[in-house]
Amino acid sequence: MMAASAALRTHAQEVPPDHTLDITPFELEVAAHRTIKTIAYNNQVPGPLLRFKEGQSVTIDVTNHTGGGEVVHWHGLFLPPEVDGATEEGTPLIAPGAHARYTFTPRPSGFRWYHTHTFAGKDLHKSQYTGQHGFLFIEPRENQARYDQEFFLALHDWEGQLEANPDGSMDPVYEVSTINGRVLGFGEPLRVKQGQRVLLQILNSSPTEVHWIAFAGHKFEVIALDGNPVPQPRVVPMLRLAPAERVSAVVEMNNPGVWVMGEVRKHIMAAGLGIVIEYAGSSGERQWIEPASLSWDYLSFTSSTAPSGQRPQAEPIPLVFESKFAGHGAMDHWTINGKSYPHTESPKLTAGRRYRLQFINRSTNNHPVHLHRHTFELRKLPGNPETQGIMKDVVLVDAKTQVEVEFVANDPGSTLFHCHQQNHMDAGFMMLFQYA
């Protein structure tokens, strides 16, 4: 059904599009007297907020003004492989100077995002290391959200360079970290009023880094993860977002002042990851309250009641994540079940069947793994607690732990699965599921 309503064309269209995206080199002013040469959508970082209506066809014209091939991935949507935005699935690359039209019917509703999905390798100024990311909100047919103001915030890291890890491999570390392309204190604060309920739509668009976010003097009521409502909204002191994860949280504005919301870890906030939130009528120095420790648990949001009816049996698919040493001067290579992409296995899925992916992480790195074109349900978290009802498209599998998720194979076509850390997916941490 979706395939009939979706297409990507690479020649000029007669009918004007609903939206246009121009991929262009861009100089981003992250701070006073500090610009970063990058690539952006429509000369802004993040790219424009695109709001689509669920189930209503949309066309987006994308023009690539850069010197390298590009593709735009519509992260979290159930789209056919030819427009999902991964060349591994079959979406064509947009050649330098070329134009492409993406036409599709967006679903499901919720907070999604779009970003480049190309290879960066050792070049830490390409692909997700650039500013090629933007918010995508699929509006439900009936909007029941209750809030007074909404902010979309993207966490990102810039100017990476490879440094040695204690485990003997190399990983990127970053000089600059931003929220919506600016360091803490640069640019306008978020302005709020006392008594408001503010909905924060937070995306971690970092190429490789997990981020922990706290809002001094306030708490977050988490209502959705990766754009999907959680079974039990919970009030938490801080958020943890792995690369590509999203958190939708409501904050009660009940503590007037000038506050900082930002990274809990000192060195990352010092690199700029923070934003000022200013109540109307408040002034003075911004205030930050250092949390005592890190806290986050997916289990907080699990459903307390078992689903009605018999849950269909899920076929297990074990996926073992391991690293292959490539030298103290190189990034590790990555394997799934002993093989690196493009030599990884391609399990055959049967449409309509339920599968249980068993992520067995034997490496010393954490991995934010992402399944394209589907949503999965968290079923088992480290320490063996069973969970249910939390629907996501990215889950962080901590080092030396096991996480299990279930999904229904309900969207035929090539389906990419990969670690969302750019350097891991570039070094083999990808595989394709195929439908029988």
Add this chain to the structure above:
Amino acid sequence: MHKWMWVLALLASLAATRPLRAQGNYEIQVYGSATVEPKSTMVELHSNFTPDGQKYRIDGVYPTNHQQHETLEITQGLTSWSEVGFYVFTSWQNGHGVQWVGDHIRPRVRVPDSWHWPVGVSVSTEIGYQRAVYSPDTWTWEIRPIVDKYMGRWYVAVNPALERTWHGPDVKQGIGFAPAVKVSYDFNRVVSGGIEYYADYGRLGAFDSLHDQQQQLFVVTDLNVSPKWEINIGAGVGPTASTDHWIIKAILGRHFDWKKPSALD
């Protein structure tokens, strides 16, 4: 005057003399550019044995043959780009027992990561005293540029060191050139192996004849068992007449972190 001209002028003023050798076979190590992190300390024990060395006492200096050298090196990180190291040199030899040989101090700075240089670059300078029965040049100074680079499994480090005697018979011999080079290969995450080359060519601009130069070639292995530990083991030969012919070396280092561990850092 440009900065490099000042450096040249300084070197020219120092070029009156050179030592035969600064640290001898007490610390046999090619330096990498990385420095010890602030609020942490690296303690290393350098153990070097000379199975086949100088067998005769020359100019009052004990023979090196069958000497066991134990050197304690303590390096304290100062900033993210600087450190200072202290050395205590000792020697054990049949007939002489355990003897204190001397002490050195070695401040070192490196190019910060934020400069994005394609290679690691560092400069150390080392000043110290050693007893005349172990080295006729009792006060020596060394400046050691350090350039290194990891390339996948390969590692290359070059230390084109310059040495000078401040007190001793070689005080008028000028600046000596004593390069060291290391090339190693990572066989796996733990075991690396390679070659280390150490030399003292003699006075800068008027190198000694090959007969009088000191040259040593070591086959070494580095065992990366843990970020806390440093292990380097090697066996070397000295092919020239002025070099100890056969040396065994080992470095055992332990890293101590004094920072209070916090997930928030």
